Amino acid sequence: MSLTLLERPHEHVALLKLNRPEARNALNDPLRAELASQFEKLAADRNTRCIVITGNERVFAAGADLKEAVESSPIDMMARRVLYFWKVVAGCRKPLIAAVNGFALGGGCELALQADIIVAGEGAKFGQSEVSVGIMPGGGATQRLTRAIGKYRAMKMLLTGEHVSAEEARRLGFVNDVVPDDKVVETAIGIAKTIASMPPLAVEQIKEVVLAGMDSSLDAGLMLERKAFEMLFASRDQEEGMRAFIEKRKPNFEGR
Numbered sequence: 008m009s010l011t012l013l014e015r016p017h018e019h020v021a022l023l024k025l026n027r028p029e030a031r032n033a034l035n036d037p038l039r040a041e042l043a044s045q046f047e048k049l050a051a052d053r054n055t056r057c058i059v060i061t062g063n064e065r066v067f068a069a070g071a072d073l074k075e076a077v078e079s080s081p082i083d084m085m086a087r088r089v090l091y092f093w094k095v096v097a098g099c100r101k102p103l104i105a106a107v108n109g110f111a112l113g114g115g116c117e118l119a120l121q122a123d124i125i126v127a128g129e130g131a132k133f134g135q136s137e138v139s140v141g142i143m144p145g146g147g148a149t150q151r152l153t154r155a156i157g158k159y160r161a162m163k164m165l166l167t168g169e170h171v172s173a174e175e176a177r178r179l180g181f182v183n184d185v186v187p188d189d190k191v192v193e194t195a196i197g198i199a200k201t202i203a204s205m206p207p208l209a210v211e212q213i214k215e216v217v218l219a220g221m222d223s224s225l226d227a228g229l230m231l232e233r234k235a236f237e238m239l240f241a242s243r244d245q246e247e248g249m250r251a252f253i254e255k256r257k258p259n260f261e262g263r
Contacts, residue, residue, distance in 0.1 A: 068115025207262035
């Protein structure tokens with residue numbers, strides 16, 4: 008059985024589902040490898056302009072599969088190349104939307120944090136519970152969560168392993184929208200369709216500059232923005248978008 012399911016709900020939108028329901032979508036090595044493979048393919052696919060990742064109606068991902076790790080040595084953990092799999096997801100140039108129902112804990116929360124937009128169901132729960140089993144986050148939460156919500160809020164989640172509701176996550180600032188549980192994927196796909204209707208080159212440049220600028224000085228970030236802005240004037244989509252606006256018609260963006 009495939010550990011991920013790929014669907015095409017719209018011409019330029021990919022819907023990628025985690026598919027280990029018997030293990031609450033716990034992230035084991037085969038699932039991480041399949042996710043990385045899917046993201047590599049989607050990143051190279053010109054027809055894909057936005058990606059939605061989700062679990063099922065009961066759980067997004069309940070963390071890492073502890074059965075793989077309980078007796079692991081440091082060398083075993085290094086050999087598993089877990090960070091390589093995360094880098095493939097984080098390095099995807101296409102916008103990524105996480106559609107979260109149920110639990111997004113530990114590695115599941117870290118996977119959601121790699122998205123650019125998070126849509127959560129009213130019953131969703133987020134948490135970094137690694138400390139409760141004797142370890143700490145290893146998929147980016149100490150950095151991404153802290154950047155998203157600030158040191159003090161992140162410290163409380165990381166040090167206590169507490170779960171926060173979808174509404175609390177929105178208040179903290181790392182969830183965009185909270186919707187009824189049965190509307191999560193539909194809402195995420197709607198946002199993805201809007202993004203996919205925009206010029207792909209401009210969308211990719213926006214994502215790249217925002218992420219690079221977050222770790223740069225203001226002056227360096229503004230320089231990156233200016234260079235990307237100027238470069239887009241070499242694209243067909245720039246002229247098409249502006250002419251369509253002037254001519255009061257819908258633009259046809261080709262990603263060129």
